[in-house]
Amino acid sequence: MDWQGAPPSPSSHVLKKILRLEVPVDSYPNFNFVGRILGPRGNSLKRVEASTGCRVFIRGKGSIKDPGKEDKLRGKPGYEHLSDPLHILIEAEFPATIIDARLRHAQEIIEELLKPVDESQDLYKRQQLRELAMLNSTLREDSPHPGSVSPFSNGGMKRAKTGQ
Template sequence: MAENGMRVGGGASGADVGDYSNGNHEHELGQETLKGATRLNETAQKYMQELLAERSRMENHFPLAVKLIDEALERIQLNGRIPTREQYADVYQQRTIRLSQKVHVPIKDKKFNYVGKLLGPKGNSLRRLQEETQCKIVILGRFSMKDRVREEELRNSADAKYAHLNLPLHVEVSTVAPPAEAYARIAYALAEIRRYLIPDKHDDIRQEQFRELMEDPEAAKKITIRQQQQQQQQEPSSKRVRLSGPPGPGQQQQQVQQTQDFHHQQQQQQMMFNQQQNFQQRF
């Protein structure tokens, strides 16, 4: 086991290497199970059920024991089996290892939607991030599901698949590769994920997500309708152009045209602002 929470699993078969396209988490796809999760053998599943049963009985009385049980559940979920001994990396023969690292997701700034920024429109940002880093990236923990009621039900279900809902909100990054390559992939993924955790609503990532959203006709139509409804509820905030002196017929027509152009420009600016606000609220 490596330092700072980095976990190393045993050697994996070649069929497991590079399968990172199914790491989308349930907040994105609305599913009840995580695709691409480590498969548990029958013995490990039974052991996890026993651990969860004991955890539910001692949760309010033995907090330290509960913490140890949570750590054991994490190790089993990572490796897919009951851990027996510390694993070593074979760099000479370049045997593949399964490497995993949890990343804390800040929740102090409640006005910023970190999960939405990580996912992007229809989960496309997370998919691209997985393809670029060659890592499986999954959003787990408390508040990782969009449906809070459903999340609470699953948290209390004592199902081993949802044991992660008892943990704080986090991102789990994992990969399967030869040792040096695996650590390089994880390092690259951590650097990229940090960019998504910066609470900036107007950075390059957000701007690209907004442009991508507007390219979707259905999503753009919804934003436009919502923006028009907001404009109807708001009174015009633009200042009227003052006319000085009694204008002649030509001057009056010119000033009316200038006033209309001014109002049109203000409406366009307000429309862009409202679209940005709607996008930030949606994601």
């Protein structure tokens, strides 16, 4: 007998979808969107990826920290995105039954981070600064504790290296 099992159901096929979100730098030129999304040592971005299972890429003009380096790379293979306005790509690769929910979850988190907040009211930024102080071993315990305002845990997480 040559039994190979039941054929896979169409809903179990793995799909890949990419969602693009524009960063409102024209409306808020002095707001540090990239820093807000990345967080200390990239940890905020890593937590978004870990909690959603999606990959998040910051692309376009202003996505590279050093403007001189960005100018040198613009137009080179693999850096064509530097000619576009600053944007976020959210990439998901999941079975058809869950891909939309995962993408939507990542989109909601990123869209919340793309809403400029006055620095004095920004609890998320305060939490990031506290995390940075902990990472640098400069946290003073007499600092006010803002509490957790992030949907993610404070666990450190490595981002998988890819060719992108």
